[in-house]
Structures are given as C-alpha cells and as structure tokens.
Amino acid sequence: MRHRTTRLAHGGKSYRFDAFDRVRQLNSFPFSPLLVQLEKSSMRSIEEALPTLKRNVSGLESKRLALWKTRKSGMLWVAIALAVGAAGVVTGLALGAPLFIVGLLGVTALIAIGLIAHFAISLPAKSYRTIFKSQFIEPLISSVAEQVRYEPEGQLDMLDQYRASELFTSTIDRYHIEDTIYGKVGETDLMLSEMHTEYKTTSTDSKGQTTTHWHTIFKGIFISADFHKEFRGSTFVRADVAEKTFGVMGRLLQKPVFSSLQLVQLEDPDFEREFVVKASNQVEARFILSTSMMQRMVELKKKFACHVEFSFLHSRMFIAIPTKKNFFEPKLSENLLAPGMLERYLEEIRLLLGVTEDLGLNVRVWGKQ
Amino acid sequence: MYVVIGFLIFVFFAMLFIYNSLVSYRNMADSAASTIEVMLKKRWDLIPNLVAATKGYMEHESTVLAKIASMRSTALSMPLQSSERIESEQQLSSALSPFRIAVESYPDLKASDSFMKLQGALNECEEQISAARRAFNAAVLQYNNSVEMFPHSVIATWFDFKRKAFFEIADSDREVPSVK
Numbered sequence: 007m008r009h010r011t012t013r014l015a016h017g018g019k020s021y022r023f024d025a026f027d028r029v030r031q032l033n034s035f036p037f038s039p040l041l042v043q044l045e046k047s048s049m050r051s052i053e054e055a056l057p058t059l060k061r062n063v064s065g066l067e068s069k070r071l072a073l074w075k076t077r078k079s080g081m082l083w084v085a086i087a088l089a090v091g092a093a094g095v096v097t098g099l100a101l102g103a104p105l106f107i108v109g110l111l112g113v114t115a116l117i118a119i120g121l122i123a124h125f126a127i128s129l130p131a132k133s134y135r136t137i138f139k140s141q142f143i144e145p146l147i148s149s150v151a152e153q154v155r156y157e158p159e160g161q162l163d164m165l166d167q168y169r170a171s172e173l174f175t176s177t178i179d180r181y182h183i184e185d186t187i188y189g190k191v192g193e194t195d196l197m198l199s200e201m202h203t204e205y206k207t208t209s210t211d212s213k214g215q216t217t218t219h220w221h222t223i224f225k226g227i228f229i230s231a232d233f234h235k236e237f238r239g240s241t242f243v244r245a246d247v248a249e250k251t252f253g254v255m256g257r258l259l260q261k262p263v264f265s266s267l268q269l270v271q272l273e274d275p276d277f278e279r280e281f282v283v284k285a286s287n288q289v290e291a292r293f294i295l296s297t298s299m300m301q302r303m304v305e306l307k308k309k310f311a312c313h314v315e316f317s318f319l320h321s322r323m324f325i326a327i328p329t330k331k332n333f334f335e336p337k338l339s340e341n342l343l344a345p346g347m348l349e350r351y352l353e354e355i356r357l358l359l360g361v362t363e364d365l366g367l368n369v370r371v372w373g374k375q
Numbered sequence: 376m377y378v379v380i381g382f383l384i385f386v387f388f389a390m391l392f393i394y395n396s397l398v399s400y401r402n403m404a405d406s407a408a409s410t411i412e413v414m415l416k417k418r419w420d421l422i423p424n425l426v427a428a429t430k431g432y433m434e435h436e437s438t439v440l441a442k443i444a445s446m447r448s449t450a451l452s453m454p455l456q457s458s459e460r461i462e463s464e465q466q467l468s469s470a471l472s473p474f475r476i477a478v479e480s481y482p483d484l485k486a487s488d489s490f491m492k493l494q495g496a497l498n499e500c501e502e503q504i505s506a507a508r509r510a511f512n513a514a515v516l517q518y519n520n521s522v523e524m525f526p527h528s529v530i531a532t533w534f535d536f537k538r539k540a541f542f543e544i545a546d547s548d549r550e551v552p553s554v555k
Binding site for chain 1: 410502506
C-alpha cells in the first residue's frame with residue numbers, strides 16, 4: 007500500500023456519517039450509484055478471459071518498456087550528476103577555490119539530482135502505476151466479473167462501510183483507501199478495498215517536546231457484502247485469541263462484560279477453536295452461522311492465513327482481512343509478458359471476489375429478495 | 376465463632392449464586408424451546424398457502440400436504456417434545472420434501488413468483504427452526520452440565536432441578552437445493 011494518506015476533516019471526530027442510512031441505501035433498490043446493476047452475473051473462468059487479455063497486455067508492455075527506459079537513464083543521470091558534483095567539490099577544495107563557489111557547485115549538483123530523481127525516476131513509476139491499474143487491472147477485473155467496477159484510488163463509501171461494521175471502535179485520525187472494487191458478483195452486491203486506518207497518540211518529553219505516534223487500527227482488505235438471509239440483530243465473529251492462548255479457561259475471558267451482546271457457543275469444534283462469537287440474539291446468530299457457513303468461514307481464514315474477523319449487521323456481512331499482502335501493485339521492472347504474470351493478478355482478483363462463492367452468499371433460496 | 380459465621384455467610388451466598396445460575400440456565404432453555412415452538416407454528420402457517428400455490432401442478436403432493444395440514448391444531452396443542460408432536464412434525468417435514476425439489480420437475484412452478492416466494496419463506500423457516508433447535512440444545516447442554524456438576528449438582532438435587540432432554544427432530548441442516 008502506498009504511503010499516501012488523507013487526513014479526515016476536523017481530525018476525524020467530527021466527521022459526519024450516518025452508517026445506517028448508507029447501509030439502508032445499499033440494501034434498497036435501486037442501489038447507490040456505486041453498485042452498478044448489470045444483466046449478466048458471476049465470475050468467468052480464467053481460461054475464458056486469458057486470450058483477449060494477453061492481446062491487450064502487449065500494448066501496455068511497450069509503454070512499460072518506454073517508462074522503464076526513462077527510469078534507467080534517469081538513474082544513470084543521477085549517478086553522473088553525483089559523480090560530477092562530488093568531483094567538482096573535491097577538486098575545488100583541493101585547488102583552494104573559494105568556499106562560496108564550492109558550495110554553489112555542491113548545491114547545484116544536489117538540485118540537479120533531485121530534479122532528475124523526481125522527473126526521471128519517481129514520475130515514470132507513478133505514471134506506470136496509474137496506467138497499470140487503469141489499463142491492466144481494471145480490464146482484468148471486468149473480464150473476470152462483468153458486473154463489478156474498479157477504482158484504483160480511495161472510495162469514501164468504504165469508510166462508511168468500515169464504520170457500519172462496528173468491528174473497530176477506535177476513533178480514526180488518519181486513513182488511506184485504495185483499490186476499491188464494487189458491484190455484483192453472482193447474486194451478491196459487494197464492496198471491497200484495501201484500507202489502512204490509524205489513530206494517534208501524543209507524548210511530551212522532559213524538554214517539553216511533543217511527539218505524535220501513529221498506531222494502526224486496521225490494515226488489509228475490508229469487504230462489505232449483502233448477506234443472503236434477512237436478520238435484524240448484530241453478530242460478531244472475532245478471532246479467538248483468549249481460548250487459543252488460555253484453553254478452556256480462556257472461555258471465561260470471552261464472556262462480554264457491560265455489553266448487551268451474549269457469548270454464543272457453537273457446535274463446530276474447528277470453528278470454536280478459531281473464532282469467538284458474540285451476538286445480540288442466540289437464535290439469530292445460529293440462523294446466520296449455519297453448520298455449512300461455519301465450515302466455510304474456517305476455510306476462508308485458512309485461505310488468507312490471518313485473523314479474519316466478521317460482523318453481521320443491517321442485513322449485511324462485513325469481513326476484515328488483516329493481510330500484509332498489497333494487492334494489484336506493479337513493478338516497473340517486471341515484464342508483463344513473462345509467463346504467469348497475468349495469471350498471478352487474475353488469482354489475486356479471484357481470491358478477493360471469490361469470497362462470495364467461498365461463503366456461499368450467492369445461494370439465494372431464502373426469503374430475502 | 377466469627378470464622379464459623381463467616382463460613383456460613385459464604386456458604387449462603389454461594390448457594391444463592393448457584394441456585395440463581397441454575398434458574399437462569401433453565402429459563403434460557405425454556406426461552407429457546409418457546410422460540411422453536413414459534414418457528415414450528417410459522418411453518419404450519421405457511422402450508423395452506425403452499426397447497427394453494429401448487430394445487431394445479433402437484434396434485435398428489437398437495438393432497439398429502441393438505442391432509443397433514445388438517446392436523447395443524449392438534450399437532451400444535453401437543454407438548455413440544457412429546458412423541459406424537461415429534462412424529463407429526465416429521466410427517467410435515469417429509470411431506471414438504473417434494474416441494475423443495477419441485478422447481479426442477481415442474482417448470483411451470485419455476486415461473487410462478489408466488490411459489491418461488493413461498494419456497495424462499497419455507498427454506499428460511501426451516502433454517503430458523505434449525506437455528507432455534509441448535510440454540511435450545513446449546514442451552515440444554517449448559518443447563519444439564521450445571522445440574523450434574525459439583526457443587527451445582529447438590530443444589531440441583533435439593534431444589535429438584537432435573538435434566539432436560541435434547542430436542543431431536545428431522546434434520547433440516549441438510550444442504551438446501553438451489554432453485555436456479
């Protein structure tokens with residue numbers, strides 16, 4: 007994830023947000039402008055999408071080569087400017103030239119290095135990243151799932167979804183959102199993004215100097231999806247750290263204190279080992295967490311190999327996947343025509359969009375319309 | 376002397392705590408049982424609509440279902456875990472089976488919006504019954520564990536807290552067939 011961050015207006019605390027209205031909007035027809043309704047559905051197979059994509063990639067590869075060439079010559083010019091500058095400064099000092107002249111030479115060399123680094127090294131990488139996402143990732147996603155759209159840069163709606171999930175209660179002071187995918191996968195409308203949310207603390211040392219420390223609340227993939235069953239309460243499925251660490255005694259720590267939520271103990275031992283469930287209603291929690299859903303959630307956790315957490319509210323399902331993997335990021339030095347390159351990004355897309363299939367959200371045999 | 380008084384006060388409060396927790400577990404189980412009752416009633420209520428929606432298409436199945444539906448008031452008046460009640464609920468479950476797979480065999484039904492809605496409602500109802508049954512059994516397990524484990528077992532014997540039976544009915548946790 008790039009380290010470009012956007013500060014919340016008014017330090018985050020006074021951010022106006024009505025999560026319920028937003029979620030109600032998402033659940034009602036017509037969907038918000040974000041959730042595009044199209045005719046066809048479901049994901050295509052990789053094999054089906056590959057031939058067309060491979061043709062498109064050739065054009066992009068020539069652009070990559072040009073930018074890579076610019077960057078390589080930029081690096082060469084930086085080296086030359088560095089060498090010339092250093093040689094000039096050393097020679098000037100050796101010949102006893104006035105310090106003003108030597109200093110001017112040094113500063114000129116540094117400015118030249120800075121300009122070259124910006125225009126010939128940093129900019130090509132940025133341009134390539136933009137081109138790569140709009141001309142490679144976007145068509146790739148459309149070819150896998152026609153009804154979804156992709157926005158490489160932030161998408162504020164995701165912050166509303168994040169808050170509506172109630173999975174994280176810390177006040178957000180800084181956040182970054184990128185790679186938003188939204189639309190319909192099969193029968194399920196879904197939104198997902200790479201997100202990084204942080205809160206800050208300040209400390210003052212003995213000299214009175216104040217330092218700000220940034221702490222991550224969540225970093226990874228955040229998903230909001232329409233759940234296929236209607237429900238009214240709230241159910242939280244969190245990683246079971248207490249039971250994993252302290253065994254049976256850990257269960258005592260799981261009991262919610264000063265909360266309207268109840269601890270829900272389920273029958274599936276694998277699921278109970280991985281997760282702890284707290285819900286506003288015991289029956290509703292079991293209605294949501296059917297035996298097959300529990301198995302699917304355990305499998306999903308294994309697939310991402312991290313502490314995946316879920317919440318079920320407002321008839322939607324929210325999934326927080328704190329993965330360190332940064333999805334859809336290009337490398338200017340990588341040949342796009344190299345074997346397996348296309349497949350690698352396709353797998354990333356399918357891994358994320360496949361969550362609806364993994365959790366069986368496309369099975370619409372219940373009363374929910 | 377003070378030690379003895381202190382000990383007796385401790386024992387009194389411990390007994391009070393155990394007694395209250397047993398009552399709480401029993402109430403949880405009773406509350407879960409009443410949820411099953413509500414869900415089963417909801418399922419019975421859907422039957423007349425289902426019979427009406429499928430009459431023209433599934434003569435035989437509808438007749439069987441209508442016959443079972445006539446037992447509704449008798450069935451619902453019986454205690455939840457009586458063998459007669461369980462038997463009638465199971466009869467209803469088996470009579471409903473053909474309707475779950477009807478869409479494939481009767482394409483006309485597939486086009487019927489009211490049938491599709493009913494089928495959705497029925498599936499949801501079955502899933503809720505299953506959830507309520509699982510909640511009841513979880514509550515009963517917690518209650519039974521308390522009744523049988525020391526020191527709760529002592530208080531349970533004094534105040535006549537008896538083990539509760541788990542709720543067994545036709546398994547509705549099976550995979551629900553796709554209607555596509």
